[in-house]
Amino acid sequence: MSQLGYSSHGAGEPLVLLHPLGLSRHVWDPVLPALAMHFRVIAVDLPGFGASEPLPPQLEPTPAALAAAVAGLLDELGIANPHLVGNSIGGWVALELAGIRRAASLTLLSPAGLWRNDTPLYCRVSLRVSQLLARYAVRPLSRLVNYRLGRALVLGQTHGRPFQLTPDEAKAAIAAMGTSLGFDAAFRATIHRRFVAGAPLDAPVTIAFGSRDILLLRHQSRHLDQLPAATRVEALPHCGHVPMADDPIAVAALILRSVGHAAQTVASSPSQPYG
Numbered sequence: 397m398s399q400l401g402y403s404s405h406g407a408g409e410p411l412v413l414l415h416p417l418g419l420s421r422h423v424w425d426p427v428l429p430a431l432a433m434h435f436r437v438i439a440v441d442l443p444g445f446g447a448s449e450p451l452p453p454q455l456e457p458t459p460a461a462l463a464a465a466v467a468g469l470l471d472e473l474g475i476a477n478p479h480l481v482g483n484s485i486g487g488w489v490a491l492e493l494a495g496i497r498r499a500a501s502l503t504l505l506s507p508a509g510l511w512r513n514d515t516p517l518y519c520r521v522s523l524r525v526s527q528l529l530a531r532y533a534v535r536p537l538s539r540l541v542n543y544r545l546g547r548a549l550v551l552g553q554t555h556g557r558p559f560q561l562t563p564d565e566a567k568a569a570i571a572a573m574g575t576s577l578g579f580d581a582a583f584r585a586t587i588h589r590r591f592v593a594g595a596p597l598d599a600p601v602t603i604a605f606g607s608r609d610i611l612l613l614r615h616q617s618r619h620l621d622q623l624p625a626a627t628r629v630e631a632l633p634h635c636g637h638v639p640m641a642d643d644p645i646a647v648a649a650l651i652l653r654s655v656g657h658a659a660q661t662v663a664s665s666p667s668q669p670y671g
Contacts, residue, residue: 400469401447402440406432409500410478411655413439414466414486414493416554416638417508417582418527418573420446423483426640430648435655438475440466442489444578457578458585459485459509463492470497479655480599483638484508485582487603488591491623499599501658503651506605506612506637509591510623516616520587522553523611527583530574541566556608556636557643565641593622600661601627602654606635606642628657 403421405428413424413431421439431437443457443465444450451457451465466489470478477498482490487507494502508515529537540546544559547566551558558566573579601624605612612618620627630650635642 399449400440400443400465402438402469405437405439406435408435409655410475411435411437411651412466412470412475412478412480412490413437414480414482414489415440415442415445416484416486417523417586418445418530418576418579419569419638420572420576422446422568422572423638424640426644427648427651430644431651434652435479438470438473438478440469442466442486442578442582444582445576446572448578450578450581456585457582458589459488459591460492461585462582463489463496466493467497479503479658481505481651481654482507483640485586488586491591491593491597494597494599495594501655502597502599502601503654504601504603505632505639505647505650506609507591507603508586508612508617509589510612510619511590511617512619513590514588515586515590516613518613519611519617520583523583526553527573527576527579530570532574534570534574537570538567541570552636553611554637555642556606556634556639557641558636561641591622597624600624600654600658602630602650602657603627604630604632604639604650606632606637606639608635608642609637611637628654 441448479501480490481503483505485508487504488509542563547558
């Protein structure tokens with residue numbers, strides 16, 4: 397099993413955070429203080445990203461395989477029935493994870509995998525171009541993001557309010573994307589896949605897309621037919637594909653509402669417990 401980097405903050409019910417493709421657990425830093433006031437927050441680096449080693453070469457890093465690695469970490473930490481929160485591919489991994497182990501709730505922020513067939517060409521090209529630029533043009537990009545307009549140009553594909561990031565935060569995002577050891581393999585592993593539900597999910601699900609998410613286009617990548625019929629749909633105004641830096645207060649509040657709804661659902665259905 398791959399060794400996964402993670403951080404733990406706060407105390408209470410466990411809440412697990414899963415990051416987008418090409419980034420790391422630090423993408424959740426803007427919302428950690430608010431969430432750690434209510435939960436034991438476990439922010440995980442998926443295999444091949446951040447401080448985590450890639451999966452063994454013989455193991456294709458599909459979202460299901462990434463979920464299995466996270467499940468192994470949670471078992472090692474003695475964490476059962478956590479609340480799961482995932483952004484982009486982290487949302488897809490959260491769905492796969494909830495299919496193989498108990499989860500108290502799922503909060504999906506612009507989750508990947510909700511397309512009809514293969515990954516849409518627009519998404520594939522956008523992600524690949526962003527990653528290649530971050531890998532091979534890191535110096536000019538790092539200079540460009542010193543300026544407000546430069547941050548909008550470089551990070552406008554993923555952030556709804558890129559000018560709110562500091563230059564150092566923008567440079568960290570570029571570095572994470574450009575140096576991720578697992579990006580290429582994970583990218584290839586998702587091109588010809590989509591999320592397909594197996595056994596019905598027991599955990600209540602909340603899904604939200606940013607109103608400025610221009611990576612997952614509405615007509616291509618937001619089909620909810622594989623999610624439970626009772627899935628709650630919310631919006632994140634003025635947020636992009638990676639909303640945590642755009643509006644940390646709104647994102648934390650959405651997660652708290654999602655968890656609160658799950659608790660109400662369990663309380664109102666004692667004969668059919670979730671998780």
